[in-house]
Each structure stands twice: as C-alpha cells, then as structure tokens.
Amino acid sequence: MNIHEYQAKEILRAHGIPVPPGEIATTPEEAESIAARYGGPVVVKAQVHAGGRGKAGGVKLADDAADARVKAEAILGLEIKGLTVEKVLVTPAEEIASEAYVGIVMDRATQSNVFMVSPEGGIDIEEVAATNPDAITKLSIDPRYGLLPHQAMGLAWALYDDVKLARQAASIIMKLYEAYQAAGATLAEINPLITTPEGEVKAIDAKMNIDDSVLFRVPEVAAMRDTSSEPAAETKARDAGLSYIKLDGQVGCVVNGAGLAMATMDMVKFYGGDPANFLDIGGSSNPDKVVTALEIITADPRVKSILFNIFGGITRCDDVANGIVEATRRIEIDLPIAIRLTGTNEAEAIEILNRAGFTAMTDMDEVVKAAVELAKGDTSA
Amino acid sequence: MSIFIDGSTRLVVQGITGRDGGFHTRQMIEYGTQVVAGVTPGKGGQLFDDSVPVFDTVAEAVEKHGANTSVIYVPAAFAADAVFEAAEAGIELIVCISEGVPVQDMMRALPFVKEKGARLIGPNCPGLITPGVCKVGILPGQIVMPGPVGVVSRSGTLTYEVIFQLTRAGIGQSTCVGIGGDPLIGTNFVDCLEAFEADPQTRAVCMLGEIGGTDEQVAAEYVRDRMSKPVVGFIAGQTAPPGRRMGHAGAIISGSEGTAAEKMKAFRDCGIAVAERPADFVELIAAAL
Numbered sequence: 275m276n277i278h279e280y281q282a283k284e285i286l287r288a289h290g291i292p293v294p295p296g297e298i299a300t301t302p303e304e305a306e307s308i309a310a311r312y313g314g315p316v317v318v319k320a321q322v323h324a325g326g327r328g329k330a331g332g333v334k335l336a337d338d339a340a341d342a343r344v345k346a347e348a349i350l351g352l353e354i355k356g357l358t359v360e361k362v363l364v365t366p367a368e369e370i371a372s373e374a375y376v377g378i379v380m381d382r383a384t385q386s387n388v389f390m391v392s393p394e395g396g397i398d399i400e401e402v403a404a405t406n407p408d409a410i411t412k413l414s415i416d417p418r419y420g421l422l423p424h425q426a427m428g429l430a431w432a433l434y435d436d437v438k439l440a441r442q443a444a445s446i447i448m449k450l451y452e453a454y455q456a457a458g459a460t461l462a463e464i465n466p467l468i469t470t471p472e473g474e475v476k477a478i479d480a481k482m483n484i485d486d487s488v489l490f491r492v493p494e495v496a497a498m499r500d501t502s503s504e505p506a507a508e509t510k511a512r513d514a515g516l517s518y519i520k521l522d523g524q525v526g527c528v529v530n531g532a533g534l535a536m537a538t539m540d541m542v543k544f545y546g547g548d549p550a551n552f553l554d555i556g557g558s559s560n561p562d563k564v565v566t567a568l569e570i571i572t573a574d575p576r577v578k579s580i581l582f583n584i585f586g587g588i589t590r591c592d593d594v595a596n597g598i599v600e601a602t603r604r605i606e607i608d609l610p611i612a613i614r615l616t617g618t619n620e621a622e623a624i625e626i627l628n629r630a631g632f633t634a635m636t637d638m639d640e641v642v643k644a645a646v647e648l649a650k651g652d653t654s655a
Numbered sequence: 656m657s658i659f660i661d662g663s664t665r666l667v668v669q670g671i672t673g674r675d676g677g678f679h680t681r682q683m684i685e686y687g688t689q690v691v692a693g694v695t696p697g698k699g700g701q702l703f704d705d706s707v708p709v710f711d712t713v714a715e716a717v718e719k720h721g722a723n724t725s726v727i728y729v730p731a732a733f734a735a736d737a738v739f740e741a742a743e744a745g746i747e748l749i750v751c752i753s754e755g756v757p758v759q760d761m762m763r764a765l766p767f768v769k770e771k772g773a774r775l776i777g778p779n780c781p782g783l784i785t786p787g788v789c790k791v792g793i794l795p796g797q798i799v800m801p802g803p804v805g806v807v808s809r810s811g812t813l814t815y816e817v818i819f820q821l822t823r824a825g826i827g828q829s830t831c832v833g834i835g836g837d838p839l840i841g842t843n844f845v846d847c848l849e850a851f852e853a854d855p856q857t858r859a860v861c862m863l864g865e866i867g868g869t870d871e872q873v874a875a876e877y878v879r880d881r882m883s884k885p886v887v888g889f890i891a892g893q894t895a896p897p898g899r900r901m902g903h904a905g906a907i908i909s910g911s912e913g914t915a916a917e918k919m920k921a922f923r924d925c926g927i928a929v930a931e932r933p934a935d936f937v938e939l940i941a942a943a944l
Binding site: 380382383385386387416417418455458460485486487488490491519521529530531532533534536537539540541542543544549552585586587588589616617618638639 | 675731732755756757758759762763765766781793794795798808809810811812813814815816819836838839863865866868869870889891892893894895896915931932933934
C-alpha cells in the first residue's frame with residue numbers, strides 16, 4: 275500500500291524525526307488560511323501516489339498566504355500520471371544549505387533490509403544510481419540484530435564530514451529504521467534530508483510503502499489508505515477479497531490464481547486481443563465473489579466479452595458455475611461469455627452451466643481464442 | 656527418485672484441526688503421504704479423523720513419531736512462528752502454504768531456518784508432489800503422473816495448468832515444486848534446479864517464472880553454467896503494466912528490473928527454450944527428452 279507524503283511524515287514525526295510542520299488543504303481557501311497561520315513563504319505540494327510531482331508542476335513555492343491560494347488553485351485538480359490531485363500539503367519553506375538522500379528498502383536478493391544513503395539528495399535516487407553510482411553507500415542490515423548505532427553513524431559519515439551534522443543524521447537514521455519496522459514498511463525514503471544554514475538536519479520530503487500483509491497488525495497505518503486515489507472498482511474488488519487491476523482492453527478476464535491470471539492475459543494478447551483487466555478470484559471460491567467479479571467487469575464499458583479460466587484445486591468449479599448462474603439472475607449481462615473449467619468438481623460445474631444455457635470448455639487455448647473472437651463481434655466462435 | 660520428498664517423508668501437519676489443514680490432510684493421506692502427526696496448540700491428545708495423533712508442539716511430534724517434514728496451514732499472523740517452531744524442533748523440510756505472511760516476519764525466520772540446517776519451501780506456495788509416492792501441500796493429485804520431468808514454479812494454478820497439459824500428452828513428472836509467489840521465500844529456482852540436476856530420474860525441467868525480482872535471471876545463469884539437463888522456461892505477466900502489483904506480493908516490476916521481456920531474454924541468452932504459451936511446454940519438453 276502506498277501512503278501520501280503527509281502521512282509518511284506523520285509516522286516519522288511520531289518516531290522523533292525532525293520534520294517541519296504541515297497541514298492538508300483540499301481548497302485554495304484552506305491553503306491560504308494555513309499559510310497565513312505559518313506566516314512567510316510556504317511550499318504547496320500535491321499529495322498523489324505518483325513520483326515526479328515537481329516536474330509535473332505539483333510542487334510550488336508561494337511567497338505569502340495570498341500566493342499560496344493562487345498556487346493551490348493551480349495544483350488542485352491537476353492530473354499527474356493519470357491521478358487527479360485532491361489534496362495539497364502546505365508547509366513552511368525551509369532555508370536549505372545542502373540536500374542528501376536516506377532510504378531503506380526490503381531487498382529480495384539479500385533477503386534483508388538495505389539502507390541506501392547519498393550526499394546527492396533532492397533528485398531521484400534512480401538517477402544518482404545511473405549517473406554517479408559511487409555517490410551511493412549501501413548497507414545490508416542483519417535482521418537478527420537490527421540496525422546498530424555504529425552502523426547508523428557510519429552511514430551518517432557518508433553524508434557529512436561535520437560531526438555535529440553526522441550525529442544528527444545518525445539519530446535520524448536510527449529513528450527511520452524504527453519507524454520502518456513499526457509501520458511494516460517495505461520502503462521508507464527521506465529525500466531530501468536537508469541541512470539548514472543554522473546547522474540543523476531535517477526531513478523535508480518522505481515516502482513510504484507498506485506491506486499489505488502487515489496491515490492487520492498496524493490498524494493506524496491501515497487507516498491511512500486513500501481510496502480516492504484508486505479506481506472505485508479496485509476498492510470494491512478488494513473489499514470483496516478479489517484482486518483486480520483495470521487495464522484498457524476488451525476481454526474481461528476472471529481467473530483463479532495470480533500466475534494463471536497473468537498467463538491468461540498474455541494468451542489474450544497472443545491470440546490478437548487485449549485484456550480488460552487482471553482479476554484473481556483467489557483460492558476459496560464463494561459464489562458471491564464470482565457475482566462481484568462479474569459486476570465489476572460488466573461495469574467497464576470497454577469490455578466486449580468475458581473470459582472465465584478456472585483451474586480447480588482449492589477452488590471448486592461448481593462454486594464458480596453457481597456464481598455465474600447467480601450473477602446472471604441478479605444483474606443483466608448482455609456480453610458474450612466464454613467459460614473454461616477444469617479440475618475439482620468439473621463435471622458438476624458443467625452440468626450446472628448446461629442447465630442454465632451456457633456451454634463450458636476444458637482447454638485454455640480454446641477458451642482464450644473464443645473470447646478474443648467474441649470481443650471482435652464474431653459470434654461464430 | 657525425486658527431490659525433497661519421497662517414501663521416507665514422515666509428515667507433521669501444523670494447523671491440522673483448521674478448515675484448510677483438515678481438508679488437505681485427508682487429501683494427502685488419500686494420496687499415500689505418511690502423515691504421522693498433527694499440531695494444534697491446546698488440542699494435544701486428540702485424534703484427527705480417529706487416526707492421526709494431535710500434539711501441542713512440533714517437538715512432541717518429532718520425538719514420538721519421528722516426523723522429518725512439516726506442512727504449515729496456520730493463519731498468516733502465526734505462520735512465521737510456526738516456521739521457527741518447526742526448525743527448532745529439528746524438522747528438515749518445512750513447507751509453508753499460508754498466504755499473506757508479513758515480509759518482515761519471514762525476514763527474521765529465514766536466517767534461523769538456515770542456521771538449523773533446515774529447508775523451507777514457501778510461504779504462499781502450493782507445496783510439492785512426487786507423483787505416485789507422496790504429496791505435501793495442496794497440489795491436486797489427480798493431474799500428475801510419474802515420469803522424467805521436474806517442474807518448478809512460482810505460481811499455483813498456472814503450475815497445475817502446465818502439469819495437466821504434460822500429463823494429458825503422456826509426459827510424466829519426477830517432482831513438481833511450487834516455490835511460492837512472495838518476495839522472500841525459503842527455496843528459490845536455483846535450489847530446485849540443483850536438486851533436479853542431481854536427481855537421476857529427472858531428465859528435463861520446466862521452470863515457470865513471473866514478473867518481479869531477479870530470481871529467474873540468476874537461475875538462467877545457473878542453467879548455462881552448471882546444468883547438463885535441458886530446461887524449458889515460461890514467464891507470466893508479459894502484458895502486466897509496469898509498477899502494478901498483480902496479486903502476488905512478488906509480482907512487482909520496479910524500474911527496468913524484473914519485466915517479462917527481460918527475463919525471457921535472459922532465458923534465451925542462456926540457452927533455455929522459452930514457451931510462449933503454457934501449451935508450448937508439451938512440444939518443447941518432448942523435443943528435449
């Protein structure tokens with residue numbers, strides 16, 4: 275799960291990391307009154323789940339409260355990578371002497387959390403990695419002992435020569451590790467970590483990704499989910515225990531299992547069609563899930579045909595068949611459906627479908643070909 | 656022969672009295688697996704289905720019934736602890752079926768498993784099956800047949816699909832292993848390829864990868880440098896949009912790393928035949944045997 279900058283900053287603040295104050299505005303008027311309270315220049319920052327906000331015009335410096343209103347007006351409603359900006363963070367502008375990067379990420383290859391720090395902050399770390407990899411210091415953290423204080427100090431020395439700055443940075447790095455662990459994150463970044471002319475070290479931008487599997491344990495983090503930043507169908511799917519991602523094609527796909535779902539989408543492409551979505555109905559097949567899946571898919575106006583590819587294991591084919599029949603009773607489906615069911619309780623499923631006037635196939639390639647043809651309007655398939 | 660499980664496998668089921676654990680225990684027994692014990696804390700002393708003794712701890716199952724393998728069906732929140740318990744009790748092979756295990760939990764469990772000299776398969780995996788001999792996990796027994804092909808995969812149902820097509824074409828399998836779709840797993844492609852290379856029954860290997868991570872690329876180099884047996888590969892997720900998670904926590908494309916195109920290229924560059932569709936495995940494997 276992605277969280278917004280202002281939410282990541284709340285988590286960092288709660289762990290004692292120096293982060294300048296900031297408040298959220300959803301209208302230009304709110305932005306103005308927040309800026310008036312701070313006095314002096316502020317930064318108005320789009321809160322969307324997308325990188326490159328600055329380049330897209332989503333981050334602007336405002337001289338005073340009146341200007342904050344103008345800047346907020348320009349940013350609210352802006353489209354950044356397909357997402358509409360609905361909130362801005364208003365925060366006092368800081369005087370910056372230097373910018374550094376501090377991040378920690380879960381690394382699959384070493385099966386550990388890895389710290390990355392660089393004195394070149396304020397730009398994407400990917401860019402630094404590409405142009406000046408020597409400017410990045412990495413440290414794999416042994417999960418048995420966690421981040422040790424001397425390691426944090428070592429990372430801090432890679433950022434600053436001055437011992438006062440290095441000690442502040444080491445303290446921030448220790449607290450970042452604590453925050454990362456406590457929130458169940460898979461990524462936490464401070465970029466930039468700044469020094470002020472007075473010699474203070476502060477985090478002025480933050481990003482965190484949270485492991486979806488840990489949300490049950492951290493309800494206060496789970497509550498940070500912003501469903502306004504994702505398609506409504508994806509929220510509905512998640513609430514029903516389905517995994518759904520909308521794409522732009524014409525063949526609506528309903529599959530059990532993520533790997534088979536991806537392979538089915540690939541087959542749709544292989545046979546000349548385009549998948550409308552990724553949809554995994556998961557392991558235990560409750561007919562209600564199938565009904566919800568069909569509601570979501572038929573609500574997408576681009577969809578021209580529906581493809582079921584079910585390999586029964588834990589999922590029982592007869593449950594899926596019952597769901598299809600139930601869905602056609604509850605909602606009107608004008609779209610052609612191609613169904614393939616194999617595995618657990620396959621014979622019962624085919625009988626249920628036949629009684630309701632559907633035919634079912636047993637071969638994956640056949641059903642994908644049929645669905646692609648149906649999407650093109652060829653009903654002879 | 657086979658890899659990891661065979662006639663000497665003595666299985667303890669962690670979470671035997673749960674819904675999934677109970678259902679799959681019956682299926683495993685029916686398939687011929689020696690299920691010697693079950694574990695559910697607080698239910699020690701009971702008999703599961705009037706035949707399998709239930710204990711409070713894995714240690715008791717090891718001590719009293721010589722369990723050497725465990726399979727875990729406990730809820731995600733307790734799965735990592737179940738792995739720790741099994742490793743501590745001296746279990747040699749731990750198969751974790753549980754889905755949705757927090758990544759940081761697994762990160763702590765993995766070095767412990769290694770220190771104890773155990774092997775973990777999973778989490779979030781379908782387990783493994785040696786056709787006609789033994790199954791540990793949830794792979795459907797009716798779709799496999801004994802033969803010369805090793806199957807290793809990050810997926811569940813996609814693996815069933817490929818096994819089903821092989822069996823339908825009369826091509827049997829030595830052992831089929833689902834290593835799991837999570838970002839942190841106990842046994843990777845290279846571990847399985849190494850075991851298949853050493854297994855006299857296995858004459859060719861099907862490797863089913865997915866987008867995300869770099870395990871397939873590492874495996875491709877292993878095949879090029881260390882394997883004498885032919886390998887046929889497949890990557891699911893060619894049409895996945897970058898940066899989106901496709902169900903499995905593992906299937907995340909970050910930057911240029913881990914796309915299907917990149918992995919398929921790595922396969923081809925290392926002499927691995929690439930199946931464009933699951934159905935292509937049949938022809939490519941038949942040609943390789």
